[in-house]
Amino acid sequence: MTSLRFETVDAAAPRPAGASTAGASASPRAYLVVRGLTRRFGAFTALDRIDLEVRRGEFVCFLGPSGCGKTTLLRAIAGLDRQDEGRIEIGGRDVSHAPPADRDFGIVFQSYALFPNLTVDDNVAYGLVNRRRPRAEIAARVKELLALVGLPDQGAKFPVQLSGGQQQRVALARALATSPGLLLLDEPLSALDARVRLHLREEIRALQNRLGVTTIMVTHDQEEALAMADRIVVMNHGVIEQVGTPEEIYRTPASAFVADFVGTMSFLDATVAAPGEIRVGARSLRVADGRALVPGCAARVGLRPEDVRVRGVHPDDENAFEATIEDVEFLGAFCRARLVARDAPGLALLADFSANLMRDVGVEVGKTLLVALPPDALRVFVRSSPMADEASAS
Amino acid sequence: MSAVLQSSEDVLPTARRFITEQRVVAALVGLLCLALLVAIALPLWALLSKSFLNADGGFVGLANFARYFATPALVQSLINSVMVASLATCIVVPLAFTYAYALTRSCIPAKGLFYALALLPIFAPSLLPALSFIYIFGNQGFLKDLLFGATIYGPIGIVMAQVFYCLPHATMILVAALALSDGRLYEAAAALGTTRWRVFVTVTLPGARYGVVSAAVVVFTLVVTDFGIPKVIGGQFAVLATDAYKQVVGQQNFSMGAVVGMVLLVPAVLAFLVEQILKRRQVALLSARAVPYAPRPERRRDAALLLFCILVGGLVASILGVAVWASFIKYWPYNLSLTLSNYDFAEFEPDGWQPYFNSLKMAGLTALIGTPVIFLGAYLIEKAQAAALGRFFAHFLAMLPMAVPGLVLGLGYVFFFNAPWNPLGALYGTIAVLALNSLAHFYTVAHITAVTALKQIDGEFESVSASLKVPFWTTLRRVTVPICMPSLLDIAVYLFVNAMTTVSAVIFLYGPGTKLASIAVVHMDEAGAIAAAAAMATCIVVTAIAVKLLHLLLDAVLLSRLQRWRVRTG
Amino acid sequence: MRRWLLAAGAAIALAFGSGAADAQQRTRVTIYTALENEQLAPFKQAIEAAVPGVEVVWVRDSTGVITARVIAERENPRADMIMGLAASSLLMFEGMNLLEPYTPAGVDALKPAFRDSAPPATWTGMDAYLGVICFNTTEARRFNAPMPATWQDLTKPEFRGRLVMPHPASSGTGYLMVAMWLQQMGEEAGWRFMDALHENMAVYTHSGSAPCVQAARGERVAGISLDMRGARERTQGAPIEVIIPAEGTGWDMEATSIVRGTRNLEAARRIADWVATRQANELYSRFYAVVAYPGVTNTPANYPANAEARMFPNNFTWMADNRERILAEWSRRYESKAAPRN
Missing domain, CATH: 3.40.50.300 (P-loop containing nucleotide triphosphate hydrolases)
Structure with missing residues (x-):
């Protein structure tokens, strides 16, 4: 790490x-x-x-x-x-x-943290009043800030009278008030x-x-x-x-x-077979990973659901194989299907299909499709060295 | 937009100011710790150490305790105390449970009135029900025959008066416990066709069981440590509290008094621990999704419960009423004409009305000083960042009085403030020390009220003010205190009413010219002037209720005028 | 914040300011006393009128409490004077060297029994009080209880659970009765009598006047109590007889002393002078039938006529010397049986 x-x-x-060590000038x-x-x-x-x-x-x-x-x-x-x-x-x-x-700094919290007993104006002016500025100047500044966050005429209200979104805008204005x-x-x-x-x-x-x-x-x-x-x-x-x-x-x-954590990704347990090639169960897959991966390493291979190719796949294409649709989840604009390779049950992954594609390909549970996994879309995450792997196996 | 963008010259380093701010916090926390040490910890320590010393101040180890347990009369008092307290608990808790059940789970009318009736005894010193029962069941009592020849002077009278005195405390706890219920459980039970009795046993009781245990614990402790009732109606039936009084006041045997105090501390501390454990277990009893239970009318149940409430509430009011009525009677039982002469206290009491004014002064002082101190203390403990260790210590000290009966704290004060080496000894017997003692005695509940109020406030206010370079005291003044105003009023009234009615803590502490109304009640009763005692007790009740009514009025005004920001419309 | 502080400050000023201003003008003399409640106001008034510049502050409790308190505070005395306390207690203090010797001006005019003749003079007698039986005739009829003529009559079964007397450890009246029975009957017979009496006793009260009040209100049939209280209750209309049994009754003298180590010695001396005056004795006689000054009498209505004659020849020194022993024995016998009785 x-x-x-x-x-x-x-x-x-x-x-x-040489400037990267801690404590050095940035x-x-x-x-x-x-x-x-x-x-x-x-x-x-x-x-x-x-x-x-x-x-x-x-x-x-x-x-x-x-x-x-x-x-x-x-x-x-x-x-x-x-x-x-x-x-x-x-x-x-x-x-x-x-x-x-x-x-x-100015800070805005999830809870808004507006002072409930003060008006919106007073909330925004809170940090300004303490600086002993003339009253007119403060008022002008508050007005400007409320206009900036899109609440020009709400200054006399109390926070409880505003919606959550409005309250958060006030909190933003208050945080920005002191520039x-x-x-x-x-x-x-x-x-x-x-x-x-x-x-x-x-x-x-x-x-x-x-x-x-x-x-x-x-x-x-x-x-x-x-x-x-x-x-x-x-x-x-x-x-x-x-x-x-x-x-x-x-x-x-x-x-x-x-x-x-960011986006959705299917993960497959794999072993590095050779540089640029990994094995998932019985099937070997090409990966476009520039690193010199050591053969025998345990690895995880990740693939975003939208990167699974189904249209115009030829059986001879790289990383092409037949997969069965196990399950389809309707998500509005698109569907997410769970695919399992016919010859390698360990090779299970998610694939997103747009509504168009659904119609064209005819996605439904139980159907078998020819899919391809583009090598440059496969991300390899090395888990351990082969030595460690053997040690843990013995 | 340039105005917004401009980085103004007033964004200057203000480190010096903030460091002062932290110093202010540290200094205030230090002061708080010191005050709590003097008001709570040192008196308790004085009591503790006294119980290991002989009359001349020599260390004697456990000899005092050995002597205590070798004295049959004293051990008998211990047994008596436990017996009376158990009996009172067994009566109060079911009574209060049924009453609270009627208030929360039925459709009887006038619930507010019935709740107020059950709370009435809070405004009276514990001596008052004892005086009433003498008039009702004493040897000249108008309902004496109901006792079938038994005497009211002794356990029967103590238990009866304690039931009256403890009812509001148990009722409050059980109303709170029963009000917290998940209506969905009842709907589920009804959907399954469960009988009413089974619903009660499987849903209602388990839901309220912590409340029940908590009420039992509170009542038991109250009874064991109350002094007023056994003093007035106990006759020859000695209990721990009267023993402590006899040892300390009657025989000035401080060592033995300290031992009795330590013995009194045991049930209170045990009760406190049981409560703490329960509280921890009770967390998440109710999920956030719970739907409050809304009782539906049911004629026979409601009629029965209404009858019960009329009976109990009526009895409470009548018992209070008897003392008030008796205070106007010329010469019980031979001349029942009404008179105001019992209120001419100078006839019965060297200081005349002075004790009443002393009580007003003392209670006022307790409320006026106690409220800001307790609130500021809670604020520091809850919201401050600096002096973490000090804040932890202060919190511990603030929670301590909960486990200390007033009588025990009062004894501690005698030993601490009366010690020849103590420079604070000059305070002994002054109104100030009485107020300090009351403040310490009632600190915990007020502290919890303040902390609860502060916890409900957004925890980021202090962070926001720091980011805006506003010192914490400005935010405390402009935001925190106004938001907590209702709680501050609650605390002030709580302190006032309790300081007004307390007996057990102050009975040892009053000095020349600072006798309090509740102590005057004890003394007049001792001298046989029971009607005058009832009159003084009536003055206390009337004052406490008046203050409470004033509080309600003030609360209403506050909510409608000054706290407009709480209401969504407008 | 600031408003709170202001309010608190004002409250403190209110609480202490007024008192402090007063104290500067007058000397506060703290007097421990066992005088009856209703006597304190007139006594205070009279003293402050007779001794200008003095403010009397009472600490009032039963004889036993005041006695115990003075002993407990001997390292750090808080009283300037003791007034209206049983002579037997004062004699005990004298033995402990707690009293300031002082012979008030004009003490020679008092009856000899009311003067401290053994130098150094530490106390000045004021009045005498004696124990009586307050007997409620209305209640007695209900229970067929006969009017007692002797102390032994109180041990009759008709009185079972209907008697009341003061606790001798806390009440001076209680102690003088116990001391009288022991002196009069001899120790063995005296204790035996009290054993029997205890069987009838409903309660031992804290104060010496309470038993008579309880009897007067019909709460009890008979109460052994202070003489003056009996007369007063009867005058107020209570259906009671105030009885002094034929064998005679116990009595004690109330007296005044100055506490050693007082910071207000001068004021205390002037008050002690007042105690021995005729005017003071005339005040006592409003509350007591027997006072120190010869010729001052004011027998109140309903006061038993034969009182002075039936005062038993009391030995104060014996009372003082044996107080602790007797109280310990009494407590051993009657307090361990603390169970309720009826």
Whole structure:
């Protein structure tokens, strides 16, 4: 895992060689730099030597299942939770031990955290009043911010009189009121209805584009992350699994975990037969993996359901075989079928068919199809060396 | 949009300010710990250590305890206490259960009124029912014949008065337990054609069993540690609480008093532990999907329960009424004409009306100082980030009084504040120490109320204010306190009413010029002036109820005017 | 926040401010007393009128409680004076060296029995009180209980569970009765008598006047109690006879002392001077039939006529010396049987 983490960080923020060690100065474009951040709760390690850089103006999502450490990392950046080890820089300033008030960020929580006894206006002005600005200036600023989040005439209402989506906009306006250098969003959409969520995520993204404020959003919703982020930081068990653009994360997941967590993927237990060839049960498959895979290694092979070819497959095509449709799940715009190879019962995978394709191919349970698995769509995740495999077998 | 984008010059490092903020938290937590130590821990320690010392302050190990258990009279009191408490528990819990069942699971009319009737005894000192029962069943009682020659002075009178005194506590717990029910279970049972009795046994009882055990535990502890009732109506029937009084006040035998205090602590601590274990088990008894049970009318059941409620509620009101009525009677039982002369307290009591005003002052002080202190303490414990160890310690100390009977705490205060080495000794016998003692005695419930209110507030308010560079005290003032205002009022009224009616904690503590109304009741009863005692008890009840009514009124005003933000429409 | 603090501050100021202002002007003299409740207000008024600049603060309890309290506080005395406490208790304190010697001006005018003749003088007598039987005639008729003429009459079965007397450990009246029976009948016969009496006793009360009140209200048939309370209850209309049995009855003297180590010695001395005055004795005589000053008498209505004649020759020194032993024995005999009786 360790090597993987260094790789991903390097890939995410290319820097001159030698600048990647912890504690060294970051690349000039980095606004937020995290180095070797560790946080333990008793015996449980919530964050394990996290390294990360976020560029100025970037929209970054922390993605992972609950308990992966993404919120802990966000709260450590905010200064709301203290790290046990490691260093945090914001805007070139070391804030590792600075209190939250000295870190220059705005934050929005899943629960909105609006002050229920204050009007919308007072909520937005909350951070401004404390700076002893003239009243008129504050009022003008509040008006501007409410217009910005699309709630121009709601200032006199109390939070309880607004819908969830509206409340979250107010929270956003409040967080932006003091013009922070960093905007932190902690699962801001999770408490909202599906439709409102879709709508608001577009608005947040547009607003961020317009303001150019460096933004970090924590989410467990991979679809949200893929749709909103410039870059995604996928986390699991307190470490970063991969950092990359949504495309990279989806197309070339660095680990089986990432592949599984982001999007849907079928996994097959396999053994490396030769470079560029693996075996699943009795069947051997070609893979377009550039790495020099050691024959005999146990591996997992992943394939996205939409990459299964069924149209115009010839029996002589690479990785073509006959498969039986075991089950079909109707999902609206498309269907997801479970296919099992006729000659290798261990070779079971999911395949997505659009409504068109369904009609053309005639997908129904029990039918046998000729399918092909494109070698460049097969992702190989090595599990162990052959030695270890033998040791565990004996 | 440029205005939004501009990075204004006021985003300056404010580290110094925040460090002060953390220091403020640390200092406040330190102060809180110190205050709780003085108010709770040190007096208990003084009691504990006293029980191992002889009269001259020499360490004698367990000799005092050995002497205690070798004295048949004292051991008899222990047995008496346990017996009376068990009996009272066995009567109160089924009574309160049926009453609570009627209030929550039937369609009887005027539920609010019946609930209020059952809660009435809370506003009276425990001495009051004892006085009433003397008038009702005493040797000159108007219903004396109902006892068939048995005497009210002794276990019978104690149990009867304790049932009255404990009824509201058990009823409150059981109403809460029975109100928390999943209506779907009853629908399922009905769909399966289950008989009513089986539904009761298989659904109702298991659902409320923690409430039942909890009520039993609370009642048992209350009875064992109450002092007022056995003092007034116990006759020669000695119990632990009166023993403690006799040892400490009557014979000034502090060591033996401390031993009795320690013995009194045992059932209370056991009860506390049982409750804690139960509470942990009760988690998730009710799923979030539960549908509240809505009782449907059922004529025969409702009629029977209505009759029961009229009987019990009526009895409670009558018992209270007897004391009030008796306080206006000229010379029981020979001259039943009405008079106000029993309220001329100077005739019976050296300080006249002064004890009543002392009580008002003491209860007011307890509420006025206790409410902000308890709330701020709960806020620090619940919301602050710094001084984790101190906050944990403070929380432990705040929960401690729950397990300490008032009488025991009062004894601890005597030993602690009366010790010659204690610089706080000057406070001994002052209103301040009485208020401190009441505050400590009732700290836990008020603390839990405050913590519960604070827990309901979004936990991120402090984070948001920190991100907006607003210090925590500003958010406390502008947001947290206004949101918690109803709970603050609850706490203040709770403290006032309890400080007004308490006897057991303060009986050892009053000094020259600071006698309280409840103590005056004890003294007037001791001197045989039972009508005047009833009159003073009536004054206490009337005051406590008036304060409660004022509270309800204030709550209504608060909700309609100042707390507009709670309501969706508008 | 600020508003809360203000309110709290105001409350504190309210609670202590008024008291503090008062204390600056007048000397607060804390007096432990076993005087009856209704006497305290007039006594306070009289003392404060006679001794300007003094404020009397009473701590009132039964004789036994005050006695125990003074002993318990001997390391750290909280009382300035003791007033209206049984002479037997004061004699005990004298033996423990807890009292400040002082001979009030004008003490020579008092009856000799009310003066501390053995130097150093530590106490000044005020009045005498004696034990009587309050006998409720209405209730007695219901139970056919005969009017008692002697102490032995109280052991008759008709009184079973219908008698009441003060607890000797807490009440001065209770102790003087027990001491009287033991002195009069001899220890062995005295205890035997009390064994029999105990069989009839419904309850031992904390205070010395409560038994008479209970008898007067018909709660009990007869109560052994303080003489003045009997007269007073009868005057208020209670159907009781106040009886002093033929063998004579126990009595004790109430007296005043200054506590050693008081911080208000000067004020205490002036109050002690007042205690020996005629005016003071005239005040006592409103509540007591027998007072220290010769010629001051005010026998209240319904007070038993033969009272002075039937006062038994009491030995205070014996009472003081044997107090602890007698109380321990009494407790051993009658308190271990704490079961309810009826």
